[in-house]
Amino acid sequence: MSLEDNLKKSEENASAIEREIDYLEENSSNSDYRNFWNNSKKVVELFRTSKPLLRQDRERMWDKYSGLCKQVKQEMSSRKEEAKENASKIEQELGKLENDYCDTTLTLLHVNYRFREFWQKAREVTGLFKSTKNLLKEDRERLWDRYSTICDSAKSSQAERNNESAKNKDTITSLLNDAYFQAGGSSNLEELRKAKSLQSYILGLMKEKTLTKNDREPCWDFWKKVWGVIDSKQEKIGERNFLQAKDETRGAVNAAYYGDPYDALKEIKAVQGNIKGLYMTKSQRSEISGVLNDAWEKASSKISEKKAERTVIKEEKQRKYNDWHERMEGHIQRWENNIEKSKGYISSLEEQIDRLEGEADNARTDEYADMVRGWIEEKYQKITDVKGQIQDLEDKISSGKNKLG
Numbered sequence: 001m002s003l004e005d006n007l008k009k010s011e012e013n014a015s016a017i018e019r020e021i022d023y024l025e026e027n028s029s030n031s032d033y034r035n036f037w038n039n040s041k042k043v044v045e046l047f048r049t050s051k052p053l054l055r056q057d058r059e060r061m062w063d064k065y066s067g068l069c070k071q072v073k074q075e076m077s078s079r080k081e082e083a084k085e086n087a088s089k090i091e092q093e094l095g096k097l098e099n100d101y102c103d104t105t106l107t108l109l110h111v112n113y114r115f116r117e118f119w120q121k122a123r124e125v126t127g128l129f130k131s132t133k134n135l136l137k138e139d140r141e142r143l144w145d146r147y148s149t150i151c152d153s154a155k156s157s158q159a160e161r162n163n164e165s166a167k168n169k170d171t172i173t174s175l176l177n178d179a180y181f182q183a184g185g186s187s188n189l190e191e192l193r194k195a196k197s198l199q200s201y202i203l204g205l206m207k208e209k210t211l212t213k214n215d216r217e218p219c220w221d222f223w224k225k226v227w228g229v230i231d232s233k234q235e236k237i238g239e240r241n242f243l244q245a246k247d248e249t250r251g252a253v254n255a256a257y258y259g260d261p262y263d264a265l266k267e268i269k270a271v272q273g274n275i276k277g278l279y280m281t282k283s284q285r286s287e288i289s290g291v292l293n294d295a296w297e298k299a300s301s302k303i304s305e306k307k308a309e310r311t312v313i314k315e316e317k318q319r320k321y322n323d324w325h326e327r328m329e330g331h332i333q334r335w336e337n338n339i340e341k342s343k344g345y346i347s348s349l350e351e352q353i354d355r356l357e358g359e360a361d362n363a364r365t366d367e368y369a370d371m372v373r374g375w376i377e378e379k380y381q382k383i384t385d386v387k388g389q390i391q392d393l394e395d396k397i398s399s400g401k402n403k404l405g
Helices: 003-026 033-049 055-099 115-131 137-184 189-208 213-258 261-275 282-306 309-361 366-404
Strands: 102-104 111-113
Touching (some): 003 033, 055 115, 055 137, 115 137, 137 189, 189 213, 189 309, 213 282, 282 309
Antiparallel strands (some): 102 111
């Protein structure tokens, strides 16, 4: 082969190798390192088999090829470090997902999740998997397996909680049915008190037992419905007692105006004794008391007309006693009403405490949780104060009833 032919062949070989190196360089930025190294083998093979090839061309192109390979290796090392950092970030998020949204007992036999927050965090972790492109295959598979295990455990715990809640709902609903029929079938205040007592017991169960929001709401709605029946029945009982008291009062009034005043006073006392234990509203009892007082005054007036001044004085003392008797009954009635209102206020505070405890458990920050717990302590103090007031009223009622005899 002539020198001219040899040079021409060398140029062709150099051009072929140059094209492969340029192609390799153009495709080195797409992160397809496997394809890069496969193609680099072709370049090495061309260096080995391409003859003739001028020394300066070989050295120049080899330096270019070597630099390109070094650059790719550095990129691979950098991406590997980045992939490890990405894996570490996902590892940290999985640790939060596993530990920050559940409370485990000392026996580790039961895990109580805050499921809404847990699944919100799980969606964030899923998004992190999707958005993190640079992640080693073995790390992605390992981390995804761990993520799946954490979620499967939460699903299992959630299913157990839902099953427990469903059983508690059935139990509470059955008791509410009993309370509903007990209230609806009550014909007197004593029977109605049994329904109220059952309602209080059910309310305690609803606070104590595990109930999901979907199970708690219908139970609470049913509980309020039963209480509405109790209120309605109590109102009807009060109206019936009021009509009964009015009927009994008519006889006393007739005696006071048209009959023997002494018999009238006896009848008024008898009516007062009969209605003493009957449930009536404050306004109904006040109306009956007013009629009886008027009748009493009329009978007393008739008696005073027939007696001497000494007898009138004696009767005046009797009337004052009766007035005191009525006032004391009024005081007792008012104190009893205040006790009922105070108990209702305590129930309201307890419901607020339950709601605030839920807010404290689900607080996003420790500062807010501490602030909510402070509110809870204030409400517990209010309950203690109100209970003290109730005890004072009960002491007054006991003392008043002892005086009344």
